[in-house]
Amino acid sequence: MLMVMTTDPGTPRRAPAGAAVLREDVTDAIRAAVFAELAAVGFARMSMEGIARRAGVGKTAVYRRWKSKLELVLDLVSAVASQGMPAPDTGSLYGDVRALLEVASHALRHPVASQVIPDLLVESVRHPEISDAIKAALLDGQQGVAAVVVRAAVARGELPGGTDPDRALDLIVGPLYWRLVVVRSALPPGYVDALARAAVAALREA
Incomplete structure (x- = not known):
């Protein structure tokens, strides 16, 4: 396995403490919540806060993945399209x-x-x-x-x-x-x- 080294050849480089690690189960929960929220209130009334609440996650978790509800819906529809x-x-x-x-x-x-x-x-x-x-x-x-x-x-x-x-x-x-x-x-x-x-x-x- 290739390991990126620091100036000290005996010490492997560690991931930055603040590096974002997006959990797949959280992403899946958010996507499922978007479908449910769209069906319940429609796109116009849908909010990132409502999606987070329905998914059982913090609002930050949603914004770390998508900047807006439009971007989120576009990503979701594109994902469905790619499945064919x-x-x-x-x-x-x-x-x-x-x-x-x-x-x-x-x-x-x-x-x-x-x-x-x-x-x-x-x-x-x-x-x-x-x-x-x-x-x-x-x-x-x-x-x-x-x-x-x-x-x-x-x-x-x-x-x-x-x-x-x-x-x-x-x-x-x-x-x-x-x-x-x-x-x-x-x-x-x-x-x-x-x-x-x-x-x-x-x-x-x-």
């Missing part, structure tokens, strides 16, 4: 579309997501940075998944070679997002199956 969504590989276009809808429906029905996403969309009008982060979290990753699904379907001969992945994403996820996030209506039995069949039919006719 796994591309389904069921062996058929219908199976892939249905799997994608199943994952998306569970994510959008989560009580925190159903509160946080609409609120951040409103705030994105006033904060372009939030708009960019939301685009990355909600769109960029799914566009990549849609492209994988379309390429696989083209390779199997289920879709023509010129199928547009962006249009595929609109057809697959658009109705689901509208129903769960905008209209906030419960999904009736068999909705995901029917939507998957309709999306596949529309893609084949496109």
Whole structure:
């Protein structure tokens, strides 16, 4: 192991007494508190003090990691975006579309997501940075998944070679997002199956 030495070769250099060591469990608690606070009071009323209180930490612990609530939310949304969504590989276009809808429906029905996403969309009008982060979290990753699904379907001969992945994403996820996030209506039995069949039919006719 390489050790940085001081002028005395027999004495290893010690970390400065005031060096910041950010505990991962505290960081995770703060991030969880942000989601809960956004769902409870919204971005406009959310405060660093409220986040600290909900996380059970001192306000200083929050400010050591993020300078403002905007920076905190942007970091959180970017972290969610970086996790991405796994591309389904069921062996058929219908199976892939249905799997994608199943994952998306569970994510959008989560009580925190159903509160946080609409609120951040409103705030994105006033904060372009939030708009960019939301685009990355909600769109960029799914566009990549849609492209994988379309390429696989083209390779199997289920879709023509010129199928547009962006249009595929609109057809697959658009109705689901509208129903769960905008209209906030419960999904009736068999909705995901029917939507998957309709999306596949529309893609084949496109």
